Amino acid sequence: ETGVTQSPTHLIKTRGQQVTLRCSSQSGHNTVSWYQQALGQGPQFIFQYYREEENGRGNFPPRFSGLQFPNYSSELNVNALELDDSALYLCASSLVGYPAYNEQFFGPGTRLTVL
Amino acid sequence: AQSVTQLGSHVSVSEGALVLLRCNYSSSVPPYLFWYVQYPNQGLQLLLKYTSAATLVKGINGFEAEFKKSETSFHLTKPSAHMSDAAEYFCAVRWGGGGADGLTFGKGTHLIIQP
Numbered sequence: 437e438t439g440v441t442q443s444p445t446h447l448i449k450t451r452g453q454q455v456t457l458r459c460s461s462q463s464g465h466n467t468v469s470w471y472q473q474a475l476g477q478g479p480q481f482i483f484q485y486y487r488e489e490e491n492g493r494g495n496f497p498p499r500f501s502g503l504q505f506p507n508y509s510s511e512l513n514v515n516a517l518e519l520d521d522s523a524l525y526l527c528a529s530s531l532v533g534y535p536a537y538n539e540q541f542f543g544p545g546t547r548l549t550v551l
Numbered sequence: 552a553q554s555v556t557q558l559g560s561h562v563s564v565s566e567g568a569l570v571l572l573r574c575n576y577s578s579s580v581p582p583y584l585f586w587y588v589q590y591p592n593q594g595l596q597l598l599l600k601y602t603s604a605a606t607l608v609k610g611i612n613g614f615e616a617e618f619k620k621s622e623t624s625f626h627l628t629k630p631s632a633h634m635s636d637a638a639e640y641f642c643a644v645r646w647g648g649g650g651a652d653g654l655t656f657g658k659g660t661h662l663i664i665q666p
Contacts, residue, residue, distance in 0.1 A: 440594075469653050478555075478641050479595070481653025492652040526594055539585060540654060542594035 438463055440529050440543035448549045454515045457546045459527030461508040467491070468510040469540060470502060471526040479526055485510055486532050514548075522550045553578045555644050557657035565665045570614075570629040572660045574642030577623070584625045585643040585654065586616055595641065601625060612636070637664045 441460045449455050461468055467486045471479035481494035485504035499515040508529070514521055524547050528540035558573040576582055584601035599610025606618045616627045625642060639661050643654040 471653070471656075476659075478557075478643075478656030478658045479654070481655065484653055494653060528595075539597050539600050541597070542587075544592075544594045 440527055440541050442525075442527050442543040442546050444546060445544070446547045446549075448551065449517050450551050451517055451519060453517050453550075454513065455517060455548060457512040457514075457525050457527075457548070459510045459512070459529075459543060461510070461529035462541050465529035465531050465541070466508055467530045467532040468504055468508065469528045469530070470510070470512045471528065472496070472521075473524040473526055473545070474520075475523070482512070491532075517550045519550050522548060524548075553644070553646055553655060555642055555655050555657040557640075557642055557660050559660055560658065561661045561663060563663040563665060564632045566634055567631050570627070570632045570636065570662065572627040572640050572642075572662065574616075574625045574627065574657060575623055576625070576642075576644045578646060583645045584616075584618060585645075586610065586614070586625075586627050587641045587643060589639040589641065589659075591638075598627070598640075632662075632664050634664050634666065637662055 440462050443458045469484040470482040473479040482496045483493040484491045488504045501513045503511045524545045526545045527543045530540040531538050554577045556575045586598040587595040588598050589595050598614050599608045601618045609615045614629045639659045641659045642657045645654050
């Protein structure tokens with residue numbers, strides 16, 4: 437069983453640029469969630485995708501957008517990068533449905549640095 | 552807004568001593584509760600989850616947690632600390648049903664094990 441994978445591992449961008457991060461779900465999972473983890477903080481929920489549609493969103497502006505593909509892989513796109521976007525971006529996959537306590541399985545993350 | 556509080560950003564214990572990491576959540580609405588561990592430069596690994604089947608939950612690596620509804624708490628314990636337990640620990644809560652919506656994380660507790 438393949439776990440959650442993310443690419444790239446590290447990324448350096450400059451302010452104002454756009455970035456795309458990628459995630460492959462764990463086999464059998466139908467939902468992908470994205471989190472932003474700033475240095476020294478807990479992860480913050482960005483949004484979740486289920487059946488290729490956004491299924492919930494945290495307190496993040498519209499310049500954070502995403503996609504989910506038929507194979508349940510996903511992309512996180514961030515436009516007009518700001519210095520505060522520097523963080524570890526975590527992808528998590530899960531199986532939405534019953535039971536509701538199904539846990540999310542996390543990938544290793546992509547470290548984004550905005551200069 | 553619903554929130555998760557982890558008391559103590561850093562906890563230091565001696566090897567072999569009891570580990571106690573505290574977690575409180577803000578809402579009286581029954582939540583779904585999780586503890587994750589994060590080792591340096593890695594993603595999050597699930598330690599245990601509360602599924603409402605039992606208030607005392609056993610997880611991996613000898614960790615357990617007790618759900619106390621009256622105290623809105625879900626503290627993590629381990630009877631005897633090991634050097635390999637040194638890591639960042641996050642308490643996470645989901646209030647949504649059906650597995651939808653993201654997790655709300657605490658800010659984390661850095662566990663230091665002294666030899």
